[in-house]
Amino acid sequence: MKKLSNEQLIEFYKNMLRIRRTEEKLMEVFSAGEIQGFLHVSVGQESAPVAICANLNDDDYIGTTHRGHGYAIAKGIDLNRAMAELFGRKAGYCMGRSGSMHLADLSKGVMGANGIVGGGIPIVVGAGFAAQYKGTTQVAVSTFGDGATNEGAFHEAMNLAAVLNLPVIFLCENNGWAEFSPRPIHCKIENLADRAASYGMPGVIVGNDVIEIYQACAEAVARARAGEGPTFIEVKNDRWHGHFVGDAQKYRGKEKVDAAMAKDCIKDLENLLLKEKALKKQDIENIEKSIADELEAAVAYARECAYPDPSEMADGLYV
Amino acid sequence: MKDIRYIFAIKEAMQEEMERDENVFLMGEDVGLAGGSFGASKGLFEKFGEKRVIDTPISEAGFTSLAAGAASCGLRPIIEIMFMDFVTCCMDSVVNQIAKMRYMFGNQYAMPIVVRMPEGGGQNAGPQHSQCLEAWFAHVPGLKVVMAANPYDVKGLLKSSIRDDNPVIFIENKTLHAMKGQIPEEDYLIPLGKADIKRVGSDVTVVTASRLVNDSLKAADQLEKEGISVEVVDLMTIQPWDRETVFNSIGKTHRLVVAHEAVKQFGFGAEISAAVNEELFDELDAPIFRVGAPFVPIHYSLEKSYVPGVEDVKKAIMAAMG
Numbered sequence: 160m161k162k163l164s165n166e167q168l169i170e171f172y173k174n175m176l177r178i179r180r181t182e183e184k185l186m187e188v189f190s191a192g193e194i195q196g197f198l199h200v201s202v203g204q205e206s207a208p209v210a211i212c213a214n215l216n217d218d219d220y221i222g223t224t225h226r227g228h229g230y231a232i233a234k235g236i237d238l239n240r241a242m243a244e245l246f247g248r249k250a251g252y253c254m255g256r257s258g259s260m261h262l263a264d265l266s267k268g269v270m271g272a273n274g275i276v277g278g279g280i281p282i283v284v285g286a287g288f289a290a291q292y293k294g295t296t297q298v299a300v301s302t303f304g305d306g307a308t309n310e311g312a313f314h315e316a317m318n319l320a321a322v323l324n325l326p327v328i329f330l331c332e333n334n335g336w337a338e339f340s341p342r343p344i345h346c347k348i349e350n351l352a353d354r355a356a357s358y359g360m361p362g363v364i365v366g367n368d369v370i371e372i373y374q375a376c377a378e379a380v381a382r383a384r385a386g387e388g389p390t391f392i393e394v395k396n397d398r399w400h401g402h403f404v405g406d407a408q409k410y411r412g413k414e415k416v417d418a419a420m421a422k423d424c425i426k427d428l429e430n431l432l433l434k435e436k437a438l439k440k441q442d443i444e445n446i447e448k449s450i451a452d453e454l455e456a457a458v459a460y461a462r463e464c465a466y467p468d469p470s471e472m473a474d475g476l477y478v
Numbered sequence: 479m480k481d482i483r484y485i486f487a488i489k490e491a492m493q494e495e496m497e498r499d500e501n502v503f504l505m506g507e508d509v510g511l512a513g514g515s516f517g518a519s520k521g522l523f524e525k526f527g528e529k530r531v532i533d534t535p536i537s538e539a540g541f542t543s544l545a546a547g548a549a550s551c552g553l554r555p556i557i558e559i560m561f562m563d564f565v566t567c568c569m570d571s572v573v574n575q576i577a578k579m580r581y582m583f584g585n586q587y588a589m590p591i592v593v594r595m596p597e598g599g600g601q602n603a604g605p606q607h608s609q610c611l612e613a614w615f616a617h618v619p620g621l622k623v624v625m626a627a628n629p630y631d632v633k634g635l636l637k638s639s640i641r642d643d644n645p646v647i648f649i650e651n652k653t654l655h656a657m658k659g660q661i662p663e664e665d666y667l668i669p670l671g672k673a674d675i676k677r678v679g680s681d682v683t684v685v686t687a688s689r690l691v692n693d694s695l696k697a698a699d700q701l702e703k704e705g706i707s708v709e710v711v712d713l714m715t716i717q718p719w720d721r722e723t724v725f726n727s728i729g730k731t732h733r734l735v736v737a738h739e740a741v742k743q744f745g746f747g748a749e750i751s752a753a754v755n756e757e758l759f760d761e762l763d764a765p766i767f768r769v770g771a772p773f774v775p776i777h778y779s780l781e782k783s784y785v786p787g788v789e790d791v792k793k794a795i796m797a798a799m800g
Contacts, residue, residue, distance in 0.1 A: 252586075278575060284540070284543075285544035288547065288553075290551070311539060315537035474585070475580070478588055
């Protein structure tokens, strides 16, 4: 196991907090009507993105679902251009064509969030295929939720990655909810990692602890880079908010939401760092201030950017 | 020049492009060891090995999206869907992913994929192994749709499709696989998006593609004896289709028949007809007539009466001639 230094853990903490505050800011501007369409946030689930991305290089690939802000941020996208995209502006990563649900930055290996549940999984397997084909040591990470594991695309992708022995990590966040339906409605088994064995790959279960997830990811990434094939990792976590921002979660009940919110992966790490005296209260305030300034600047930037012109709508549809 | 069958012209196109560019690979069910269900990749596995000619599980959605991911990382996949009917198993891959990925992600990369598939009747293979679904794909922005009517065209069009940076739905026709024709010994390409006037005529234009090109040529030969001069325009690329060549031909003949094997309703002929109505209404001396299959699933034992052919084209031409 890789030993993590306090500096690394502080970095984890900053990155997790940056994701949380970004999504909170997004919820604020979304509610104010500045962002259109759908917004799916991953508040309470910031540990997995930070843990996996700490094991990746810029040229490694990651592909996410509609709930993908955290991974894009942890992989290193520029917040100004990401914010511009969510604001639908031309200067955004996708020229204002994608919004939240398809955010991508291929220069950082962010292959794009996918609006089709499970649809992105085999695409990421293709990135792993390309790495193997070219003989590089790059890896490809597909992240998705428990709901996606009931899609045919998941099954086909897992099987293909296994038979072709591809450098792929399947990172499943089992937050217990497939949109508005709890796990027992959509899946008979409790541990989705049990499925891995049927494809001939290791299946690992971890909790929502960033250090624990980091260690599991480190092992899976090392296996993939060494040509030993794919790994399935199941992270057991919980969704604080609804399927989308604005979802009143009547199907879930206040007790369950309160119970989810009582578990906070960021607070857990913060308490550890305070206890270890690696961080002081003042440090935390400074980190918060720096993130808040960055987000204010990103929102200000996005607001100033121009919308694409209707005359440009078809630009680059064909090359 | 040399004689070659349609199916081997497909193989030659793939082989030459794989020799030319190491990023080109072929993937699909039974394309490797077995040489392809129709023999289109015979010998390629032996020549290029398992790295570049990849047998997959029966997982159309999985390997088609895999190809999309590989293409976004700089490779140039050729995917074989065994029968066009099976593309329904990967419609998410083709329609939501491949067609949109480049555009949706702000033109960050190219999406050079060729999805090859044979369509059409001719084998009495029944409702799930004989469909002609090209219009579906022509309706989705981001895709190109190509259909080839003979060995010369299939090779030149496939090579251009492999070199194209856009996703191409490349539709072969099962009844044409055994067709013989002449092709040059040397390298040649046929540009996408350009129609080909297969026969020059002055009385009526038949706009068509794939197998119906050959049937339309036969119909034209027969009608010549009756004094009717038919111009046959092979679209070759259904999307984007060559409006200029089609419009110029109608400007000359003032009559139009559109013919395809697919079900007539909502087929690509409807789009050609609508566009001509919008743009060239004053040029027309007669209503536009369409040839296509009846609006029922393709019939196992009645396949011959189901599939449109020479007589149907002749009838439509006679109707247009009044």
